[in-house]
Amino acid sequence: MDYNRIYNFSAGPAMMPTPVLEEIASEVLNYRGCGMSVMEMSHRSEVFQTIMDEAEADLRELMDIPDNYKVLFIQGGGTLQFAMVPMNLMKNGVADYIITGAWSEKAYLEAKKYGKVNVIATSKDKNYTYIPDCSNLPVDPNADYVYICENETIHGTTFKKLPNTKGKILVTDQSSMFLSKPCNVSDYGLIFAGVQKNVGPAGMAIVIIREDLIREDLDEKVPTYLRYDIHAKSGSLYNTPNCWSIYACGKVFKYLKNIGGLSAMQKINEEKAAILYNFLDKSKMFHGTVEKEYRSLMNVTFVTGNKELDEKVVAAAKAAGFDNLKGHRSVGGLRASIYNAMPKEGVEALVAFLEKFENEYKA
Amino acid sequence: MDYNRIYNFSAGPAMMPTPVLEEIASEVLNYRGCGMSVMEMSHRSEVFQTIMDEAEADLRELMDIPDNYKVLFIQGGGTLQFAMVPMNLMKNGVADYIITGAWSEKAYLEAKKYGKVNVIATSKDKNYTYIPDCSNLPVDPNADYVYICENETIHGTTFKKLPNTKGKILVTDQSSMFLSKPCNVSDYGLIFAGVQKNVGPAGMAIVIIREDLIREDLDEKVPTYLRYDIHAKSGSLYNTPNCWSIYACGKVFKYLKNIGGLSAMQKINEEKAAILYNFLDKSKMFHGTVEKEYRSLMNVTFVTGNKELDEKVVAAAKAAGFDNLKGHRSVGGLRASIYNAMPKEGVEALVAFLEKFENEYKA
Numbered sequence: 149m150d151y152n153r154i155y156n157f158s159a160g161p162a163m164m165p166t167p168v169l170e171e172i173a174s175e176v177l178n179y180r181g182c183g184m185s186v187m188e189m190s191h192r193s194e195v196f197q198t199i200m201d202e203a204e205a206d207l208r209e210l211m212d213i214p215d216n217y218k219v220l221f222i223q224g225g226g227t228l229q230f231a232m233v234p235m236n237l238m239k240n241g242v243a244d245y246i247i248t249g250a251w252s253e254k255a256y257l258e259a260k261k262y263g264k265v266n267v268i269a270t271s272k273d274k275n276y277t278y279i280p281d282c283s284n285l286p287v288d289p290n291a292d293y294v295y296i297c298e299n300e301t302i303h304g305t306t307f308k309k310l311p312n313t314k315g316k317i318l319v320t321d322q323s324s325m326f327l328s329k330p331c332n333v334s335d336y337g338l339i340f341a342g343v344q345k346n347v348g349p350a351g352m353a354i355v356i357i358r359e360d361l362i363r364e365d366l367d368e369k370v371p372t373y374l375r376y377d378i379h380a381k382s383g384s385l386y387n388t389p390n391c392w393s394i395y396a397c398g399k400v401f402k403y404l405k406n407i408g409g410l411s412a413m414q415k416i417n418e419e420k421a422a423i424l425y426n427f428l429d430k431s432k433m434f435h436g437t438v439e440k441e442y443r444s445l446m447n448v449t450f451v452t453g454n455k456e457l458d459e460k461v462v463a464a465a466k467a468a469g470f471d472n473l474k475g476h477r478s479v480g481g482l483r484a485s486i487y488n489a490m491p492k493e494g495v496e497a498l499v500a501f502l503e504k505f506e507n508e509y510k511a
Numbered sequence: 512m513d514y515n516r517i518y519n520f521s522a523g524p525a526m527m528p529t530p531v532l533e534e535i536a537s538e539v540l541n542y543r544g545c546g547m548s549v550m551e552m553s554h555r556s557e558v559f560q561t562i563m564d565e566a567e568a569d570l571r572e573l574m575d576i577p578d579n580y581k582v583l584f585i586q587g588g589g590t591l592q593f594a595m596v597p598m599n600l601m602k603n604g605v606a607d608y609i610i611t612g613a614w615s616e617k618a619y620l621e622a623k624k625y626g627k628v629n630v631i632a633t634s635k636d637k638n639y640t641y642i643p644d645c646s647n648l649p650v651d652p653n654a655d656y657v658y659i660c661e662n663e664t665i666h667g668t669t670f671k672k673l674p675n676t677k678g679k680i681l682v683t684d685q686s687s688m689f690l691s692k693p694c695n696v697s698d699y700g701l702i703f704a705g706v707q708k709n710v711g712p713a714g715m716a717i718v719i720i721r722e723d724l725i726r727e728d729l730d731e732k733v734p735t736y737l738r739y740d741i742h743a744k745s746g747s748l749y750n751t752p753n754c755w756s757i758y759a760c761g762k763v764f765k766y767l768k769n770i771g772g773l774s775a776m777q778k779i780n781e782e783k784a785a786i787l788y789n790f791l792d793k794s795k796m797f798h799g800t801v802e803k804e805y806r807s808l809m810n811v812t813f814v815t816g817n818k819e820l821d822e823k824v825v826a827a828a829k830a831a832g833f834d835n836l837k838g839h840r841s842v843g844g845l846r847a848s849i850y851n852a853m854p855k856e857g858v859e860a861l862v863a864f865l866e867k868f869e870n871e872y873k874a
Binding site: 151152153154156158159160161162163164166169170172173176177178181182183184185187188189190191193223224225226227228230231235258261262342344348349350351352368369371372373374386387388389390391392393396469471472 | 514556590591832
């Protein structure tokens with residue numbers, strides 16, 4: 149069926165797979181004969197517990213999450229994780245941050261409230277257009293963890309190789325790349341992702357944490373809701389969770405399993421990104437802003453070099469049905485976020501539009 | 512249309528109005544021709560800002576909220592508010608709590624982390640089956656606020672008259688009674704409510720706070736997400752909010768306006784509660800657990816006096832299509848939560864069922 153849906157290049161919240169939305173629409177008034185909407189179910193009911201258990205099991209299967217990692221569903225998005233990570237993981241009161249853009253910087257500023265935080269690498273010198281060499285960093289011997297934002301949504305960079313943490317735990321913010329490709333979970337102590345970019349409805353972060361990092365001996369002034377041990381012990385049901393987001397994300401997990409899992413997803417994402425980057429590399433009008441080897445698969449940032457022209461392209465694109473192409477206000481230019489749910493046809497159509505725009509502009 | 516929907520007496524998440532769910536279902540794949548689901552929209556887009564602005568305007572109209580109060584949409588439910596209230600409002604480091612059940616006790620235990628907290632009244636002596644006399648309490652001259660849970664979901668009690676705070680600010684948790692009747696906002700310094708009981712999908716609290724109570728001079732260790740000033744300054748868009756919940760709650764606000772506002776809602780709620788309480792008062796098998804003058808309009812708690820029989824009733828009720836009648840595990844017995852969206856027919860049907868059960872049991 150045709151729902152007149154547009155290609156939405158938003159950095160998040162962003163597109164979800166149409167078949168997932170169709171299923172959701174059909175269940176809004178009565179979820180599988182239980183006589184209730186998922187929005188109306190007690191979070192302590194059997195029917196909801198099954199939804200939650202299946203979501204977790206499917207995510208564990210997709211990412212091949214080892215048994216000694218907990219999966220937590222927590223409200224407050226990535227922003228609350230910026231505080232929870234240091235409040236829960238700082239035992240020595242020291243952490244090392246690698247700053248590669250606006251989101252890792254925000255996380256760093258928040259962490260500074262709770263201990264000594266070292267910036268052990270940054271790409272600020274070139275406006276965050278690359279990922280610094282992280283093979284031999286001055287890791288603090290007392291650091292409780294090393295922190296990265298693995299894909300910087302605003303700047304369009306991504307880590308192709310994880311930093312050498314010299315034995316320290318690696319904490320990663322995967323919000324804008326979560327489930328975009330296979331992930332070796334045991335490389336990390338903690339992975340978190342706000343779900344609203346690459347999975348489902350906003351208002352939740354998924355936290356994957358190695359069990360031995362969950363502490364009970366925290367400063368008693370840490371708010372109860374901000375303690376990983378509380379969420380872990382209660383199976384993410386210490387209080388009412390964002391049930392709707394768990395439900396919708398669960399459907400996306402099943403969808404990803406059905407298309408062949410994260411390897412299949414990666415292949416599609418690489419094809420999509422190649423179409424767009426190849427065009428940018430040969431275009432005379434548009435060019436990518438990031439050094440080639442650090443280009444994100446998910447957030448493609450580009451400019452014409454002329455601010456007014458950038459704005460014209462964005463407006464013309466919107467009129468042609470390609471929404472949310474404006475670059476983040478802190479960077480300018482254009483950005484196409486081509487998350488999992490953006491179909492290849494959407495990227496092809498965007499390139500065709502940009503090509504036509506370029507040709508007509510020259511003429 | 513008949514969707515085979517059941518009468519769901521859950522304490523929360525709970526029923527939503529069927530017409531609201533019908534509208535939502537029709538918009539899942541394409542919200543009013545914009546080509547996107549609300550789940551997919553950038554929270555910084557015009558179309559979402561309009562949804563949010565309308566939700567706030569409708570809530571302001573429903574509750575007649577004065578201009579010097581801010582309305583905030585914050586993730587984390589009531590539980591996060593238990594921490595945010597003391598962290599933001601304690602200037603002198605002192606607060607007075609009135610404990611009338613499990614929820615005010617939880618709030619009190621959380622507040623104790625952040626300052627000196629006095630219990631100035633409690634009904635614990637009679638298992639929280641009444642509301643203490645609050646006309647002349649030993650309010651601490653240094654108290655930054657007096658705190659109540661205005662309707663205790665678990666115990667089924669409600670404040671019919673607000674406490675005399677002797678000039679101190681009153682903070683109220685209205686989660687299980689929000690929008691159930693008119694509310695004189697200026698009686699309070701801060702009102703909060705988790706939306707999942709009487710409004711919409713879980714994963715959000717609405718906070719209504721008098722502007723002069725929003726402080727910027729907080730302890731720098733207060734997590735950014737937990738600062739009211741941050742949410743107020745950004746119009747609840749400091750980070751991506753629970754967009755879906757804002758959208759669905761907004762539809763419920765419009766629904767309430769259409770049926771005549773909170774006075775009309777109160778009349779219906781009083782009729783519904785009377786049907787159930789009148790039955791309990793004349794039944795030989797079932798009796799209410801709360802002293803009459805403090806009975807909640809929303810959460811009706813009752814017992815047979817026999818634990819096994821209670822369980823039989825709950826099971827038979829479920830089989831007959833009345834779900835979630837089991838009392839909270841800390842109280843036992845039965846509880847019928849009859850929030851705004853529970854139709855009068857649902858309460859009548861429940862009473863007919865209980866009457867029949869009683870008659871058959873005697874026979």
